[in-house]
Amino acid sequence: MADETPRDDAFTRVWTSPAGVSGWFRTVNNRPLGKRFMLTASIFFLLGGVLALLLRVQLAVSDNDFLGPDVYNAIFTMHGSTMMYLFALPFLEGLALYLVPLMIGSRDVAFPRLTAFGYWTYLFGAVTFYASFFVGTVPDAGWFAYTPLSTAEHSGLGVDFFLLGLSLVELSGISAGAELAVTILKLRAPGMALHRMPVFVWAMLVVAVMILFAFTTLLAATLLLELDRSVGTKFFDPEYGGNSLLWQHLFWFFGHPEVYIAFIPAAGVISMVVPVFARKPLAVYSLVVIALVVTGFVSFGLWVHHMFTTGLPALSLAFFAAASLMIALASGAQVFAWIATLWGRRPAMKVPLLFVIGFLILFVAGGITGVMVAVIPFDWQVHDTFFVVAHFHYVLIGGVVFPVMAGLHYWLPKVTGRMLSETLGRWSFWLTFVGFNVTFFPMHVMGFEGMPRRVYTYPASLGIDGLNLLATAGAFVLALGFLVFLYNFVRSLRRAPDAGANPWEADTLEWSVDSPPPPYAFHTPPAVRGRNPLWQGPPETSERAAYARSALSGAPGAWRATLVTDVVHAEPQAVQYLPGPSAAPALVSAGILVAAVGVLADVYLVTGVGVLFAGMMLVYWLWPKERVLEMLRRSDVAFEARLPVLTHGTRAVGWWGMITLITVLATTLGVLFFSYFYLRLYSDRWPQGDLPDPALFPSAAVFLALLASAAPMALAGRSLRRDHRRRTQLGLAGALLLGLATLGGLLYLVAEIDFLPQVNAYASAFYTTLWYLCALVVAGLCLNAAALVGVRRRYQDREDALRLQLQVTSLFWSFVVLAGAGVFVVLYLSPYLA
Amino acid sequence: MDNETIIEDGVRPWQLWIGLLGGAIAWLVRFLLVYVIAEWGCVPPLPEVRMLGMTGTAWLLLLVSVAMFVAACAAAVLAHRSARTHRQDADDDRTTPGRFMARTGLLLSALFAFIILVETIPIFFFTSHC
Numbered sequence: 001m002a003d004e005t006p007r008d009d010a011f012t013r014v015w016t017s018p019a020g021v022s023g024w025f026r027t028v029n030n031r032p033l034g035k036r037f038m039l040t041a042s043i044f045f046l047l048g049g050v051l052a053l054l055l056r057v058q059l060a061v062s063d064n065d066f067l068g069p070d071v072y073n074a075i076f077t078m079h080g081s082t083m084m085y086l087f088a089l090p091f092l093e094g095l096a097l098y099l100v101p102l103m104i105g106s107r108d109v110a111f112p113r114l115t116a117f118g119y120w121t122y123l124f125g126a127v128t129f130y131a132s133f134f135v136g137t138v139p140d141a142g143w144f145a146y147t148p149l150s151t152a153e154h155s156g157l158g159v160d161f162f163l164l165g166l167s168l169v170e171l172s173g174i175s176a177g178a179e180l181a182v183t184i185l186k187l188r189a190p191g192m193a194l195h196r197m198p199v200f201v202w203a204m205l206v207v208a209v210m211i212l213f214a215f216t217t218l219l220a221a222t223l224l225l226e227l228d229r230s231v232g233t234k235f236f237d238p239e240y241g242g243n244s245l246l247w248q249h250l251f252w253f254f255g256h257p258e259v260y261i262a263f264i265p266a267a268g269v270i271s272m273v274v275p276v277f278a279r280k281p282l283a284v285y286s287l288v289v290i291a292l293v294v295t296g297f298v299s300f301g302l303w304v305h306h307m308f309t310t311g312l313p314a315l316s317l318a319f320f321a322a323a324s325l326m327i328a329l330a331s332g333a334q335v336f337a338w339i340a341t342l343w344g345r346r347p348a349m350k351v352p353l354l355f356v357i358g359f360l361i362l363f364v365a366g367g368i369t370g371v372m373v374a375v376i377p378f379d380w381q382v383h384d385t386f387f388v389v390a391h392f393h394y395v396l397i398g399g400v401v402f403p404v405m406a407g408l409h410y411w412l413p414k415v416t417g418r419m420l421s422e423t424l425g426r427w428s429f430w431l432t433f434v435g436f437n438v439t440f441f442p443m444h445v446m447g448f449e450g451m452p453r454r455v456y457t458y459p460a461s462l463g464i465d466g467l468n469l470l471a472t473a474g475a476f477v478l479a480l481g482f483l484v485f486l487y488n489f490v491r492s493l494r495r496a497p498d499a500g501a502n503p504w505e506a507d508t509l510e511w512s513v514d515s516p517p518p519p520y521a522f523h524t525p526p527a528v529r530g531r532n533p534l535w536q537g538p539p540e541t542s543e544r545a546a547y548a549r550s551a552l553s554g555a556p557g558a559w560r561a562t563l564v565t566d567v568v569h570a571e572p573q574a575v576q577y578l579p580g581p582s583a584a585p586a587l588v589s590a591g592i593l594v595a596a597v598g599v600l601a602d603v604y605l606v607t608g609v610g611v612l613f614a615g616m617m618l619v620y621w622l623w624p625k626e627r628v629l630e631m632l633r634r635s636d637v638a639f640e641a642r643l644p645v646l647t648h649g650t651r652a653v654g655w656w657g658m659i660t661l662i663t664v665l666a667t668t669l670g671v672l673f674f675s676y677f678y679l680r681l682y683s684d685r686w687p688q689g690d691l692p693d694p695a696l697f698p699s700a701a702v703f704l705a706l707l708a709s710a711a712p713m714a715l716a717g718r719s720l721r722r723d724h725r726r727r728t729q730l731g732l733a734g735a736l737l738l739g740l741a742t743l744g745g746l747l748y749l750v751a752e753i754d755f756l757p758q759v760n761a762y763a764s765a766f767y768t769t770l771w772y773l774c775a776l777v778v779a780g781l782c783l784n785a786a787a788l789v790g791v792r793r794r795y796q797d798r799e800d801a802l803r804l805q806l807q808v809t810s811l812f813w814s815f816v817v818l819a820g821a822g823v824f825v826v827l828y829l830s831p832y833l834a
Numbered sequence: 835m836d837n838e839t840i841i842e843d844g845v846r847p848w849q850l851w852i853g854l855l856g857g858a859i860a861w862l863v864r865f866l867l868v869y870v871i872a873e874w875g876c877v878p879p880l881p882e883v884r885m886l887g888m889t890g891t892a893w894l895l896l897l898v899s900v901a902m903f904v905a906a907c908a909a910a911v912l913a914h915r916s917a918r919t920h921r922q923d924a925d926d927d928r929t930t931p932g933r934f935m936a937r938t939g940l941l942l943s944a945l946f947a948f949i950i951l952v953e954t955i956p957i958f959f960f961t962s963h964c
Contacts, residue, residue, distance in 0.1 A: 195934030286934070290942050297858045298949070301865045315895075316872040318956030323865070326949045568847070568931045681874055 010557030015107070015520040018581045026581035028112040029519060030097050033119050035415065037094025040123060041087045047130075048082035049482065051075050053475055056439075060472040062460040072456035073140040074158070078129075080143030081162065084258065085169050086126045088400055092265040093118070093176040095407065096204045098415065100180060102510035102517060103198050105189025105526040107562040108578050110182040110653040113585045113621060118175035120589035125168025128596060132161035142454065144255065145225070147236035147247040152229045157600070163226045164596040170219040171592070177211030178660035180204050186653050187562055188570045189509065190527040190545035196570075198508050198531070199282060202289050203268025206296040207261050213300070214261060216664045218254035220671040221247065224768070230599055233757050233764035235675060241688040241761035245310055246678050250671060252303035259395065260299035264292055266403035267334055270356055273410050274341050276506045277353040281532055283340035287333055294330040298323055308379045317376050324374030331367055335360065350504075351425030355406035358433045362398025366391060369444070384454070387447025393440045405432070405485065413499030416492065417515040424488035431481030438474025442467040507532035524553040525563050544642070548572040551641035559631060563643075564651060574647040575637055577628070584621035588614045619782075624790065629801060648804035658808040662815045665776065669819055672772060673826055676765045686831060688762040691755055694828045698752070702745030703824040706777070709738035710817045713784075717810050720803060725791065728806075732788045735813060739781045742820070746774050766827055773823045780816040783809045845916045850935040853916050856909025857943025861950055864902035868953075871895050888961040899954040906947035913939030 017027040054075055058067040101109055109115055132138045139162035141150040150159045184205045227233045234240035236247050275282045304320035369391040373379045413419050446464050502511040509526055529539035560578040591614025598607030638645045680686045716731025757767035787809040794802050875891035883890030917936035
């Protein structure tokens with residue numbers, strides 16, 4: 001069922017991305033940006049692959065001197081970092097940004113400009129990463145950047161490139177997480193209730209929420225390490241009360257979920273491909289969804305299984321070992337569901353399914369060795385050997401790259417409109433499958449024989465030269481398999497048959513539109529009545545959905561719109577205005593890049609300019625545009641659809657966006673609190689050194705002022721609902737004044753501190769937490785001031801947009817007040833507890 | 835009508851959400867607490883208190899585990915009640931979103947209760963932790 005021809009040129013024009021070089025910077029549509037994410041990530045995959053081949057050449061024979069130890073360290077750091085940070089996640093984000101809106105029947109994502117911001121930030125971060133090659137100081141502390149290897153005393157400027165580049169990439173990941181979560185919750189087609197969501201969409205919802213916690217933790221941790229390196233704080237310096245293990249805790253709290261953040265979307269891909277080629281719906285859909293949710297949660301309880309040899313209490317290790325074993329339940333349930341789906345009827349053995357079968361074999365093997373290393377005594381034996389290298393490559397290549405290859409063979413015809421060659425696809429599969437096993441299976445044995453990982457060579461006396469040579473030969477076969485795929489892809493663009501709308505006779509909504517999809521994706525918003533909409537008859541929609549779909553059929557022609565539906569039932573709630581092309585997201589990213597370059601060059605004036613520029617561009621991006629509001633007010637769409645265009649509360653995507661922002665900021669505060677107490681746990685005295693306990697009196701007054709500001713803010717919200725303009729203004733002004741008093745008080749407290757953040761780890765944690773609270777208060781004050789201006793200018797309309805603005809301001813301010821209370825308890829009260 | 839508060843067959847949305855995510859949240863809270871107690875639990879006086887051969891730290895860990903196990907079971911019971919309340923629908927999927935959430939919640943919360951139980955076993959091997 002291909003989409004119909006648009007009745008109105010204006011409708012097509014409004015959705016078309018701008019042309020030319022400037023248009024390239026202003027594009028905000030999800031599909032061009034999704035493609036850019038995937039293409040950029042693929043380039044980094046090739047670069048990471050070349051680095052891997054260099055490593056294998058070095059290890060092909062014992063006592064080799066092809067690469068020296070320093071170069072080897074730099075290359076394995078860049079290989080791991082490239083594959084984990086610059087390829088796996090960004091590629092899957094791109095795939096999800098491209099596919100999720102199509103699968104759920106939306107014309108775009110909830111915050112298109114955030115998608116653009118995410119792409120530019122990712123690109124700038126990745127370029128920063130690789131720029132280290134050009135200045136001759138490549139990161140060499142591993143993709144995990146363990147302290148003290150990564151501290152200023154033991155590493156060069158390369159680690160700064162690593163940390164700052166990584167921070168930008170993490171920011172991009174967090175923006176994609178927020179984007180996908182809100183899109184999936186609020187922009188599904190009418191009828192696509194929770195129990196009808198495609199499994200890939202479920203997978204991306206789970207991953208999006210995981211990203212908000214995991215990536216934020218890493219972002220906060222990398223910034224703390226960068227503070228240690230560039231400002232001289234002491235979070236990770238044991239000589240001054242810091243703790244190297246703190247970094248490992250923070251890193252692996254991200255690092256282990258990260259593996260599942262890559263695996264869960266891959267599992268989602270498998271759950272989409274298997275039913276299509278098995279020609280029947282996925283077996284035990286509910287169980288697969290449960291498995292995804294369990295994996296998402298339990299993956300946060302595994303981080304210490306990377307730290308079994310660090311001397312943590314035995315009881316802690318036992319808890320984490322048990323959790324590591326439990327997660328196998330969830331993965332196993334999915335494997336059985338896929339096998340059950342394939343069982344019984346002869347499946348269509350096309351290339352995507354070949355890669356799925358390859359995945360099943362490799363992932364089960366990797367999963368079994370995962371259970372083995374979850375057993376503490378076994379882990380002690382194989383820790384830091386090539387057995388672990390074999391295990392995680394089976395999980396990451398077998399469990400992620402093979403599903404990605406299955407997904408590419410399956411969805412590329414939708415993206416390009418051209419079919420890939422089956423013959424070349426089969427060549428590619430067999431070369432990668434055989435090459436992979438020849439490369440990585442021998443590594444299990446090498447590990448048992450005692451070959452250490454992360455060491456540039458090994459002695460001939462280990463007797464593993466033959467296995468290493470075999471692994472190196474396998475690596476080249478594996479690389480050839482990927483090159484054959486690349487050739488197949490390029491060839492398909494030139495001389496391959498048209499794919500048509502649905503070449504696989506698949507069941508989900510993305511196959512209902514042309515290949516490649518038109519810029520608006522759906523001429524008429526689709527509706528669904530089951531999990532396999534294209535295998536079922538036309539949907540019977542509610543009256544509300546019928547009006548909404550009719551009003552949005554080839555319309556509006558002046559602005560971009562899609563339907564908002566409720567979280568559980570996917571019943572229409574509103575028509576969502578989606579902003580059009582803008583350079584603001586790229587400019588905000590550029591400002592952040594300039595700030596990072598300033599830190600790298602040790603010129604903090606440049607950093608200040610970058611931050612200021614990014615802030616100004618952010619205000620320009622977010623400031624409500626009167627012209628747009630007027631256009632929306634005058635639009636007929638709301639009347640025809642019988643739905644509001646400007647709305648508030650849980651109906652509005654902006655409300656959900658604020659919830660995701662608060663989640664990210666609260667997680668950051670959680671990292672600071674965790675660091676504070678972790679440092680305290682291993683300190684003989686607290687505050688460390690001869691520092692005094694913090695004074696209670698002036699600080700209590702400051703935090704009471706912050707607490708008091710919640711009352712006028714609540715008054716403002718209630719007054720707006722009751723249509724009291726003056727009281728609304730008074731409430732906002734009261735909260736603003738008390739907020740300003742709090743900020744002044746906080747600055748006074750900082751000025752009164754008679755020690756520097758560089759004195760010891762306590763001082764570092766104290767200052768950093770207090771400055772973070774200051775930043776939150778400033779952000780809250782800006783939102784408050786903007787709301788006050790909104791009430792003054794637009795109150796007469798009493799429109800829902802203003803109500804939404806006040807709601808998100810109030811939500812944010814409530815968070816700031818709670819954060820302030822937490823900071824007071826942790827920094828000022830807790831030292832008095834014995 | 836605000837669709838966020840649609841009530842199916844008398845089951846309120848919060849009941850469905852607690853049934854769906856209650857077990858998982860209980861597991862998460864329990865996990866973070868036992869991690870903190872295991873790391874911090876060697877600070878006096880907890881390790882010095884001994885009852886029935888177990889230190890105060892081990893008792894505290896057990897208490898937290900039992901409490902969260904009960905919470906996960908309660909979420910499962912809530913989900914079970916919601917599942918019974920929801921009528922079977924003639925829809926092609928033979929279910930409604932509420933029924934799906936209730937049944938999925940029942941399985942999910944029961945599974946997390948089981949995981950809590952399994953992860954409690956190590957406490958009995960480290961009764962003299964510290």
